[in-house]
Amino acid sequence: MDELTIKDVAKECGVGISTVSRALNNHPDISPETKKKIMGVIKETGYVPNNSARNLKRTDARCIAILIKGITNPFFSSIIQIVETQAQKKKYAMVIQHVDAYENELDVALQLVKEKRLRGIIFLGGAYQHDKRKVEKLKVPFVFCTIGAVQETGKKTYSNIAVNDRIESRRMIDYLLDLGHKRIAIITEGTEAESVGQLRLEGYKDALTARGIAIDERLIYEVEDDEDPYSMENGYITAKKLLDSGVDFTAVFAIADFLAVGVCRALHEAGRRIPEDVSVAGYDGIPIGEFYTPKLTTIKQPIGKMAEKTIKLLFDVIEGKSGHEHIYFPAELVERESTGKPNN
Amino acid sequence: MDELTIKDVAKECGVGISTVSRALNNHPDISPETKKKIMGVIKETGYVPNNSARNLKRTDARCIAILIKGITNPFFSSIIQIVETQAQKKKYAMVIQHVDAYENELDVALQLVKEKRLRGIIFLGGAYQHDKRKVEKLKVPFVFCTIGAVQETGKKTYSNIAVNDRIESRRMIDYLLDLGHKRIAIITEGTEAESVGQLRLEGYKDALTARGIAIDERLIYEVEDDEDPYSMENGYITAKKLLDSGVDFTAVFAIADFLAVGVCRALHEAGRRIPEDVSVAGYDGIPIGEFYTPKLTTIKQPIGKMAEKTIKLLFDVIEGKSGHEHIYFPAELVERESTGKPNN
Numbered sequence: 001m002d003e004l005t006i007k008d009v010a011k012e013c014g015v016g017i018s019t020v021s022r023a024l025n026n027h028p029d030i031s032p033e034t035k036k037k038i039m040g041v042i043k044e045t046g047y048v049p050n051n052s053a054r055n056l057k058r059t060d061a062r063c064i065a066i067l068i069k070g071i072t073n074p075f076f077s078s079i080i081q082i083v084e085t086q087a088q089k090k091k092y093a094m095v096i097q098h099v100d101a102y103e104n105e106l107d108v109a110l111q112l113v114k115e116k117r118l119r120g121i122i123f124l125g126g127a128y129q130h131d132k133r134k135v136e137k138l139k140v141p142f143v144f145c146t147i148g149a150v151q152e153t154g155k156k157t158y159s160n161i162a163v164n165d166r167i168e169s170r171r172m173i174d175y176l177l178d179l180g181h182k183r184i185a186i187i188t189e190g191t192e193a194e195s196v197g198q199l200r201l202e203g204y205k206d207a208l209t210a211r212g213i214a215i216d217e218r219l220i221y222e223v224e225d226d227e228d229p230y231s232m233e234n235g236y237i238t239a240k241k242l243l244d245s246g247v248d249f250t251a252v253f254a255i256a257d258f259l260a261v262g263v264c265r266a267l268h269e270a271g272r273r274i275p276e277d278v279s280v281a282g283y284d285g286i287p288i289g290e291f292y293t294p295k296l297t298t299i300k301q302p303i304g305k306m307a308e309k310t311i312k313l314l315f316d317v318i319e320g321k322s323g324h325e326h327i328y329f330p331a332e333l334v335e336r337e338s339t340g341k342p343n344n
Numbered sequence: 345m346d347e348l349t350i351k352d353v354a355k356e357c358g359v360g361i362s363t364v365s366r367a368l369n370n371h372p373d374i375s376p377e378t379k380k381k382i383m384g385v386i387k388e389t390g391y392v393p394n395n396s397a398r399n400l401k402r403t404d405a406r407c408i409a410i411l412i413k414g415i416t417n418p419f420f421s422s423i424i425q426i427v428e429t430q431a432q433k434k435k436y437a438m439v440i441q442h443v444d445a446y447e448n449e450l451d452v453a454l455q456l457v458k459e460k461r462l463r464g465i466i467f468l469g470g471a472y473q474h475d476k477r478k479v480e481k482l483k484v485p486f487v488f489c490t491i492g493a494v495q496e497t498g499k500k501t502y503s504n505i506a507v508n509d510r511i512e513s514r515r516m517i518d519y520l521l522d523l524g525h526k527r528i529a530i531i532t533e534g535t536e537a538e539s540v541g542q543l544r545l546e547g548y549k550d551a552l553t554a555r556g557i558a559i560d561e562r563l564i565y566e567v568e569d570d571e572d573p574y575s576m577e578n579g580y581i582t583a584k585k586l587l588d589s590g591v592d593f594t595a596v597f598a599i600a601d602f603l604a605v606g607v608c609r610a611l612h613e614a615g616r617r618i619p620e621d622v623s624v625a626g627y628d629g630i631p632i633g634e635f636y637t638p639k640l641t642t643i644k645q646p647i648g649k650m651a652e653k654t655i656k657l658l659f660d661v662i663e664g665k666s667g668h669e670h671i672y673f674p675a676e677l678v679e680r681e682s683t684g685k686p687n688n
Contacts, residue, residue: 006446007571016534017571021446074418084442096440098428102350102365190360227351227361232635265635291576291609293637 012041064314065095065118067105069125074286075303076124079145082307083122090315092119099126101227106134113140120314123147127194141317141324145310146301147196149326159317159324161310163331165196168299169203171333172253172281177211180342181251181279184208185219187238187263188255189229197229200255200283218247223259230255235262243270250278250342257282257289260296264338275340285334294337302329349429356385408658409439409462411449413469418602418630419647420468423489426651427466434659436463443470445571450478457484464658467491471538485661485668489654490645492543493670503661503668505654507675509540512643513547515677516597516625521555524686525595525623528552529563531582531607532599533573541573544599544627562591567603574599579606587614594622594686601626601633604640608682619684629678638681646673 010017015034022030023038064087068076080096087094097112099105105126112118121142128150135157148162149155176184186204189197205215221242223234235254239262242249252267254260260282264274272278274294282289285300306329316322354361359378366374367382408431412420424440431438441456443449449470456462465486472494479501492506493499520528530548533541549559565586567578579598583606586593596611598604604626608618616622618638626633629644650673660666 017446018534021448024446080442096442098424098440102361102368104365190362232631236635261632261635265637268637287576288605288632291580291605293609293612 009038009041013038062091063093063095063116063118064120064122065097065109065112065116066122066124067097067099067109067112069099069101069105074288075284075301078303079124079307079310082304083311086308086311104134106130106138109138109142110134113138120318122310122314128196128199129194141314143310143314145306148199148328150199155326156324159313160326161306161313162328163301164328165199166203166206168331169200169255169283170207172283172299173204173207175333176251176253176279176281176339177207179279179339182213183219183249184251184253185221185242185249186253186255187221187223187235187242187259190222197255204253218245219249230258232258232262232265235259236266237262239263239266243267251281251339252278253281255283257284257286257296257298260298260338261288261292264292264294274338277343279339279342281339285332289336297336297339298334300332300334302331305329353382353385357382406435407437407439407460407462408464408466409441409453409456409460410466410468411441411443411453411456413443413445413449418632419628419645422647423468423651423654426648427655430652430655448478450474450482453482453486454478457482464662466654466658472540472543473538485658487654487658489650491540492672494543499670500668503657504670505650505657506672507645508672509543510547510550512675513544513599513627514551516627516643517548517551519677519679520595520597520623520625520683521551523623523683526557527563527593528595528597529565529586529593530597530599531565531567531579531586531603534566541599548597562589563593574602576602576606576609579603580610581606583607583610587611595625595683596622597625599627601628601630601640601642604642604682605632605636608636608638618682621687623683623686625683629676633680641680641683642678644676644678646675649673
């Protein structure tokens with residue numbers, strides 16, 4: 001059986017998690033009866049409070065690190081939470097380290113390994129190509145999460161858990177083509193970065209080329225700010241440029257949902273209806289896509305499954321139960337309100 | 345003069361930050377001419393690459409910690425970025441520590457201080473009341489950011505940087521009352537938590553009571569999930585309950601913008617137009633409020649200023665240049681598209 005969590009205790013007692021927390025922390029603001037009941041259930045079930053404060057004591061003994069490029073990305077937040085929960089169950093402490101846009105994540109990792117006796121590392125975001133020597137220098141098990149196994153170098157020394165960005169992106173463009181769109185604009189990351197943006201642009205080109213549609217460079221827009229490339233504001237600014245250019249288009253594929261939100265706003269302000277005048281498609285499957293109006297059509301990455309596989313694989317490698325793996329999860333094209341047939 | 349950043353170098357060279365980064369990291373994917381130019385500018389200007397990897401070496405010597413309750417909150421992400429930038433300028437390393445919903449942030453801090461020779465701590469989010477003994481035990485300088493100085497205990501041993509949640513919340517309700525609304529629903533955090541949600545609810549009651557409007561408990565809705573209370577989904581679910589209850593209302597005040605987004609979606613699905621049928625107001629001033637349709641009326645917290653003051657004050661206290669301070673920043677009521685006069 002899985003280890004009990006505070007949530008289970010709360011459910012069992014019919015109270016909220018914060019109430020159980022108060023009971024555990026000897027907080028004054030809880031009735032003696034409630035506290036007694038909660039402590040009773042805790043005793044019965046054998047629940048062991050498993051908080052970071054206690055785990056920190058063991059940091060040196062059992063610790064993993066998660067290195068994140070792009071801390072504002074809500075997509076990563078949910079992965080971090082899942083990894084953290086699983087790490088706690090294994091009684092591992094977890095260090096969260098932010099990697100700046102201009103930093104090389106492997107440099108940061110190599111330095112971190114010197115500082116702390118890390119058992120393993122998870123990389124979230126970042127480049128898909130890495131310097132072979134740096135990869136070889138990093139002697140602890142590591143997993144790239146959300147970054148596919150593009151590179152052959154050093155494949156045996158690390159794992160990849162991702163969706164196949166090139167193929168999934170192509171799937172979205174095929175869907176738009178099937179709806180009847182021919183003039184599809186793409187809003188992507190600067191093509192100089194070796195990022196998922198680059199792979200998604202390749203997928204866009206693959207789909208068009210396969211149908212014999214010439215690539216029109218006037219429909220390819222790169223966002224400018226490379227500090228926070230996937231922001232709503234970047235989507236908004238870039239869509240305004242696209243609109244101002246006067247070039248014809250009936251659909252926009254933004255390579256991240258956050259960008260798509262900005263695109264929708266710019267179209268709304270320009271009096272273009274979505275999807276009647278312009279279809280908008282995103283990528284990632286973050287919560288805003290479900291609560292935006294119109295709801296966003298998107299490529300939904302199976303974040304929960306990817307996060308769970310990432311942490312399980314890392315522990316399996318640490319414990320010698322498994323070698324490294326390179327796994328592509330299938331993503332799902334979720335058709336919502338922001339796409340439809342072209343008007344003309 | 346302020347220390348040069350990589351951004352300044354990039355601007356000076358007329359290239360992107362990632363290009364400067366490639367030059368610094370001896371990345372193969374950069375032309376020799378560009379690299380030469382960049383390295384020339386770096387030499388001229390005396391820019392010192394100041395990345396976390398290098399700073400990590402000095403972790404034990406000069407390190408601050410930032411403890412975050414609610415890591416998914418985009419509001420906190422921008423504060424973290426500002427604090428991190430300033431810490432780097434001071435050549436301090438920064439540890440980011442996530443505090444679980446059921447954990448006491450002071451417990452986590454006390455443990456962290458034992459592990460690392462921290463010079464100071466910043467708390468983001470969390471409760472406004474704390475156990476006096478724990479406060480006294482924490483011997484390093486600390487600043488509560490976004491949490492006001494409600495408590496008198498130990499005021500001299502820490503700082504507070506926040507907006508006055510009770511007063512700002514009342515300001516929003518006054519604005520809705522001035523528009524002519526009388527039946528104003530509020531969607532807030534569970535009232536058992538000693539959180540900003542509680543203070544914002546007090547502000548709501550203050551405003552109504554001052555105008556002689558009786559508090560109608562049927563208009564007060566608490567979100568259920570206390571693990572991620574300020575989520576869009578929580579706003580959506582709670583607004584659906586409000587709609588299903590059949591109780592009359594012409595405005596909804598959601599105590600966080602994320603909640604307000606969910607409220608808007610629920611109203612849209614119920615065929616209620618915003619603001620023609622129902623006005624919706626949020627709180628925080630996060631980016632989604634500007635890119636959502638309708639744009640959200642909100643209480644905009646001066647996040648940038650609060651973050652800058654927080655880190656400046658912490659360093660001033662560390663360096664003995666200042667004592668602790670308890671500062672309320674004025675927030676701004678930003679009137680956008682989601683509020684208007686009531687229909688009837």
